[in-house]
Each structure stands twice: as C-alpha cells, then as structure tokens.
Amino acid sequence: MALLPHYTQREGSPAVTGTGFGIFSCGCGQSLLIAGYEPRNFLGIAIQCAACGRITETPGLPQGAPPPPAVTVVEREAENPPAAITSDTVLISREEIERLAALYQPRSTDTDSHVISDALLDDVEFQQRRWTGEPLDPLPTSYKEQALAWAVAHFRGRLRDPEWTSFADENDMVAVTIVAAFRDLFASWVHHPLFGAMVNTAAVQGFSLHAMALFGAAKSLASAGNRVGFVPTQGPRPRIVSFQLVLGGQERMSVIVNRFDGFAWPDRPQGTPQTVRAAVIEAMASVQGSINRLRPGMLVLSGGASHAGVEQLLIDGITAAVGSRGKRHRGLAAMAAIFPKIGLTGRPREVRFGHAFYPVPNRNHSVGQPVRIGSREDHGGIV
Numbered sequence: 001m002a003l004l005p006h007y008t009q010r011e012g013s014p015a016v017t018g019t020g021f022g023i024f025s026c027g028c029g030q031s032l033l034i035a036g037y038e039p040r041n042f043l044g045i046a047i048q049c050a051a052c053g054r055i056t057e058t059p060g061l062p063q064g065a066p067p068p069p070a071v072t073v074v075e076r077e078a079e080n081p082p083a084a085i086t087s088d089t090v091l092i093s094r095e096e097i098e099r100l101a102a103l104y105q106p107r108s109t110d111t112d113s114h115v116i117s118d119a120l121l122d123d124v125e126f127q128q129r130r131w132t133g134e135p136l137d138p139l140p141t142s143y144k145e146q147a148l149a150w151a152v153a154h155f156r157g158r159l160r161d162p163e164w165t166s167f168a169d170e171n172d173m174v175a176v177t178i179v180a181a182f183r184d185l186f187a188s189w190v191h192h193p194l195f196g197a198m199v200n201t202a203a204v205q206g207f208s209l210h211a212m213a214l215f216g217a218a219k220s221l222a223s224a225g226n227r228v229g230f231v232p233t234q235g236p237r238p239r240i241v242s243f244q245l246v247l248g249g250q251e252r253m254s255v256i257v258n259r260f261d262g263f264a265w266p267d268r269p270q271g272t273p274q275t276v277r278a279a280v281i282e283a284m285a286s287v288q289g290s291i292n293r294l295r296p297g298m299l300v301l302s303g304g305a306s307h308a309g310v311e312q313l314l315i316d317g318i319t320a321a322v323g324s325r326g327k328r329h330r331g332l333a334a335m336a337a338i339f340p341k342i343g344l345t346g347r348p349r350e351v352r353f354g355h356a357f358y359p360v361p362n363r364n365h366s367v368g369q370p371v372r373i374g375s376r377e378d379h380g381g382i383v
Contacts, residue, residue: 006045007047010050014033016033018035018085019086020036022036024047026051027054028051031049034047041085041087041089043059043090043093044057044059045092046058061096067193067229070246073092074091074093105222109184109353116349118159124183145206148207151175155179177353181209182207194230196238197232201214213338216338216340217357221245229243229244229246229252253296255298256290256297256299259302260337262279264306265307276310277317279317280314280318280321284321302338315337319360321335332365333365334360338358341353
C-alpha cells in the first residue's frame with residue numbers, strides 16, 4: 001500500500017508556505033508545492049501534486065549537518081490542510097525523525113572489552129592526535145591536568161615489566177578507567193555529527209573522567225528513552241558545555257553535569273555523610289541561575305575517581321538534599337550521580353567499562369513535562 005502524503009496540493013496553490021526564497025515544485029512542471037522554500041525547514045515532507053497526482057518528498061537532513069534544536073512532526077494524513085510556517089519551524093516526517101534518532105543515538109558498548117597492550121595504547125594515541133591535532137605529552141607532570149597522557153604513560157611503564165598482568169593498585173585502577181572511558185567515548189559517539197565538538201570539550205580538560213562524564217550522562221539518559229540534543233558553542237573549535245532533553249514539541253530541558261571532586265583520589269579527604277550532604281546542597285544552590293522555574297533542568301554530579309565509599313555517600317547525600325530542599329528548587333526535575341565503573345573479566349589486563357548513573361527525581365518538580373530519568377536498575381554501569 002502506497003504511503004499517504006503529508007500535504008495534498010489544492011487547486012494549484014502551494015500546499016505549504018515558508019519564509020525562504022526558494023520554491024519546491026513537482027517534476028511535472030505544473031505545480032508549485034512549497035512557496036518560500038528553505039530546505040532546512042522541510043525534512044522528509046511528502047506533498048502530492050494536484051495536477052498529476054505524483055507525490056514528491058523534500059530531502060532529509062544532509063549528512064554531517066547538526067540536527068535542528070526543535071522540530072514539528074507531521075503525520076501522513078489525507079486531509080492535512082495547507083500550512084504556513086515561520087522561519088524557526090522545522091517540519092519533519094515520522095520516518096525522518098526515526099532515521100535521525102537512530103543516527104544520533106549513542107551506540108551500545110555493553111559487550112566491549114579493553115585489554116591493556118602497547119597496540120591498544122598506540123591506537124589511543126593515534127585517535128587522540130587524529131581528532132585534536134596534538135600528540136599526547138609523553139612525560140605528563142599532572143594526573144589532574146593531563147589525565148589521558150598520565151594514564152598512557154603509566155601503562156607504558158607497566159608494560160615494560162613482563163610479569164605485570166593485573167591491576168594491582170589504585171594507580172592501575174584509575175589509569176585503566178581513564179583509558180577505557182576514552183575508548184568508550186569514541187565507541188559510543190564517533191558517528192555523531194557533533195563528535196568533533198565532543199572531543200574538543202574533553203580534550204581541553206585532558207580527557208579527565210569528569211569531562212567524559214558529560215557524554216556518559218547523555219548516553220544514560222538516552223538509554224532511558226529520552227531524545228538527547230547537543231548545542232555546541234560558536235567559534236573555530238566548538239565545545240559542548242551541557243546538553244538538552246527533547247521532551248516534545250518545542251519543550252526542552254537542560255542537563256548540567258558538574259564536577260563533584262571535593263572527595264576525589266588521590267589527595268582529597270574521603271568524606272562523611274555530613275560533609276558530602278553539605279557539598280551536594282552547595283552544588284544544588286550553585287546552579288539556581290541556570291536551573292529554576294523559568295528554566296527547568298537536571299543536575300548531574302560527576303564523582304570521577306572518588307575515594308572508596310564516596311559513591312554511596314553521594315547517592316545518599318543527593319537523596320537527602322532533594323528530599324529536604326526540593327520545594328525550594330521546583331525547577332530542578334532531578335539530580336543524579338555518575339561514576340565510571342570498571343569490571344574485571346578474570347583475564348590478564350582486561351576490563352569492561354560503563355558509567356553507573358544514579359538518578360533521584362524531585363517529587364516537587366512541577367514545571368513542564370517530566371523527564372524519563374529511569375531507575376538505578378536502568379543504569380547499572382556494566383553488563
């Protein structure tokens with residue numbers, strides 16, 4: 001059965017009128033289907049010609065083009081009336097939005113493993129140099145400023161010892177987490193049109209665990225059923241400082257991912273329930289200018305390479321803070337903690353990687369549509 005058009009031209013007049021300077025006509029040459037045609041405003045929209053009955057479809061989003069921040073989905077209906085749109089309206093077909101959703105959806109890496117070897121480290125250095133244009137520092141002076149370079153240099157030294165086969169201490173565990181997180185970033189998002197901006201974002205922070213947590217959070221929320229949208233900064237080296245959840249129609253919700261490194265490895269205190277909860281409340285207050293009733297959003301706290309025990313303290317602290325302060329922050333849909341997770345496979349030098357994402361909804365949130373944050377079971381970190 002042939003698909004219905006989205007619009008049917010009537011009596012020779014355009015089926016849709018936009019605000020561009022082009023025209024979109026039927027191949028028969030007898031009918032103007034779209035007046036004021038601007039390609040970016042019509043993605044996969046099928047229009048039936050009144051003269052010859054042919055259905056002609058506008059092109060979809062060009063390869064490599066960033067997805068539009070807001071779209072209006074048009075269903076195929078025999079009786080859709082003629083339409084006039086504004087310059088910021090993007091009409092899109094159900095088929096095109098499903099194609100784009102699949103294209104921009106992060107790829108699953110649940111079964112990926114990482115075996116530390118010189119070949120793997122060579123590939124990490126190659127990909128980093130290919131996308132940033134700069135080689136890794138072979139003699140990094142700081143884990144905090146040059147996390148990936150530090151991790152690669154650490155394992156170059158380890159691999160000189162033929163008897164080294166396992167991750168024996170905290171240095172090993174942090175280093176392998178950084179290397180695996182870097183590889184997971186590439187495996188999850190390299191197909192995305194804005195991947196260059198993602199790399200720029202992480203590179204300026206030395207590919208720290210905090211920098212890569214931004215994209216781990218986006219992946220976790222996408223897995224919960226959300227459409228995720230990135231808005232890059234302007235300039236020659238664009239970056240991504242936050243992302244948005246597309247909730248339907250024109251409604252968006254911002255997601256801010258902030259460092260929570262007051263209790264991080266290697267030299268910060270391990271924390272207590274009181275100190276961690278106080279730090280969570282401070283983090284909540286710090287984003288009031290960005291997340292509020294006028295601009296609802298979600299705050300994610302990145303634990304990075306935290307000391308043992310801080311993970312549960314942070315989850316408990318977020319739960320307590322949202323419960324006691326949620327009424328003051330009604331624009332806050334949820335808070336979450338995100339941690340990188342390494343799973344040992346039992347094979348020499350091999351690990352699996354994932355982000356553990358722990359969302360806590362604000363029951364007092366009453367602004368706009370709720371976000372599908374999922375549950376702790378939806379974001380286990382490693383399968």
